[in-house]
Amino acid sequence: MILVTGGAGYIGSHTVLQLRERGAEVLVLDDLSEGHRDALLGADLVEGSTMDRAFLERVFAEHSIDAVCHFAARCYVGESVRDPGQYYRNNVVGTLNLLEACVAAGVTRFVFSSTCATYGEPPAVPIVETMPQAPINPYGETKLVCERMLRDLQRAHGLHSVSLRYFNAAGADPEGRIGEDHDPETHLIPLVLGAATGRRPALTVFGDDYPTPDGSCIRDYVHVTDLAEAHVLALEAMAGGLTGARAFNLGSEAGNSVLEVIRAAEQVTGRSVPYSVGPRRAGDPPVLVGSPAKITAELGWRPRFADIHAVLETAWRWHRDRPDGFVA
Ligand SMILES: NC(=O)c1ccc[n+]([C@@H]2O[C@H](COP(=O)([O-])OP(=O)(O)OC[C@H]3O[C@@H](n4cnc5c(N)ncnc54)[C@H](O)[C@@H]3O)[C@@H](O)[C@H]2O)c1
The missing domain is CATH 3.40.50.720 (NAD(P)-binding Rossmann-like Domain)
Structure with a gap:
């Protein structure tokens, strides 16, 4: 057991x-x-x-x-x-x-x-x-x-x-049985999808002047x-x-910026994501992505949901079908 x-x-x-x-x-x-x-x-x-x-x-x-x-x-x-x-x-x-x-x-x-x-x-x-x-x-x-x-x-x-x-x-279970339901919610994707549906306030992007291609922070989803x-x-x-x-x-080594996640969420949901740009948050490095090379070599792990759109599709299914999350 x-x-x-x-x-x-x-x-x-x-x-x-x-x-x-x-x-x-x-x-x-x-x-x-x-x-x-x-x-x-x-x-x-x-x-x-x-x-x-x-x-x-x-x-x-x-x-x-x-x-x-x-x-x-x-x-x-x-x-x-x-x-x-x-x-x-x-x-x-x-x-x-x-x-x-x-x-x-x-x-x-x-x-x-x-x-x-x-x-x-x-x-x-x-x-x-x-x-x-x-x-x-x-x-x-x-x-x-x-x-x-x-x-x-x-x-x-x-x-x-x-x-x-x-x-x-x-993301969430691809069959939609379970998903993410935190209170308070601090993770980007539920906040983006909540903003898209109007159930959460417009998103604040913390800084768009980082040394990244579009200026927003890059993370490894x-x-x-x-x-x-x-x-x-x-x-x-x-x-x-x-x-x-x-x-x-x-990690997947494939980072996505906050603005890329917003754009991808707009494509997946067919809705616009309202957001504004705020100041940087203390302690946020510009880019955090992890190499999976060691676990791939030693345990054979490979991410199956490599593309942010695929990740978002599963999260969207959960948030769309279960807007109030879990009951108990
Ligand atoms: N979510 C992320 O992106 C992320 C990233 C890195 C590491 N982690 C780690 O992964 C783990 C799971 O994260 P998550 O996002 O699923 O968090 P979560 O809060 O959804 O799950 C944590 C669970 O642990 C239970 N719990 C907390 N303290 C407990 C205790 N003392 N005794 C018994 N149960 C207790 C909570 O009720 C909850 O069900 C955590 O250890 C977290 O630090 C999460």
Whole structure:
């Protein structure tokens, strides 16, 4: 059985769906602080927090867990600057509790949701895994601490892990069953689509004077189904003998600027996206794209939704058909 923490959240629920479709037995652990019961599509849930050690001990005692995918975290950069303690408690202490529960229960395979935010402002793009990790906000720091804990626990206790450093997760289940539903929403694509439908205010583009072809920031949008697929590959590789505390970028190397995303959204939706240009945001590098070369070579991962239009089509289907998101 695979334990998926944060499996009621955006990326976790898409991974749960894919694991179940491939016949895996899955147990979701989620405190539903951000996630949605409806996103589980009937998967088994134990409701509780990684910060509750006694609860974790019970979960591991009552279920036969072979591997863990750990998505549960708080993940708002701005909130992490205002309230770092909450981030260190939830993301670091919560992860340590989970890792210790794994060691106590003899679990040796662990997949961790890391982030490109661990690189901070990279010296060059595309980012490769050997570049220095120097986060510029508490959110990124908490994820880097978790990667280091994984390295140390592997040496001490033989808990093998794969840390997947996601770039910008985007899109929705191509069949429209689940999608992105965050509150507050900070991700560009739902904000763009919300502006197109008039359900959200006109978009603010933070700066159009960056050293990029159209002046707006470039990011690497990776489809959530492709991210989910990488978890399946990581679990399979570890079951097949991959050892150590490994880390891989989950980027596509193909960045899109904010203005390109707006234009593509207008084509996909057939509506105009109202926006205005505001000042730059502190800490926003002009270009953040990740090289997938390492994970392609070692795990055979390739993004299937390589084009931003394809990503947007799945997101649009979800937002158009489910404008209020999940009910529960
Ligand atoms: N969305 C992105 O673009 C992105 C990029 C890089 C990394 N990540 C990482 O991927 C993971 C998933 O991101 P997401 O966008 O799906 O976030 P999300 O908020 O949609 O999902 C997180 C889930 O974890 C649950 N949760 C939070 N704290 C918990 C705790 N202590 N115990 C139990 N459950 C808890 C929430 O209820 C939610 O269901 C996070 O670890 C995030 O840091 C996301």
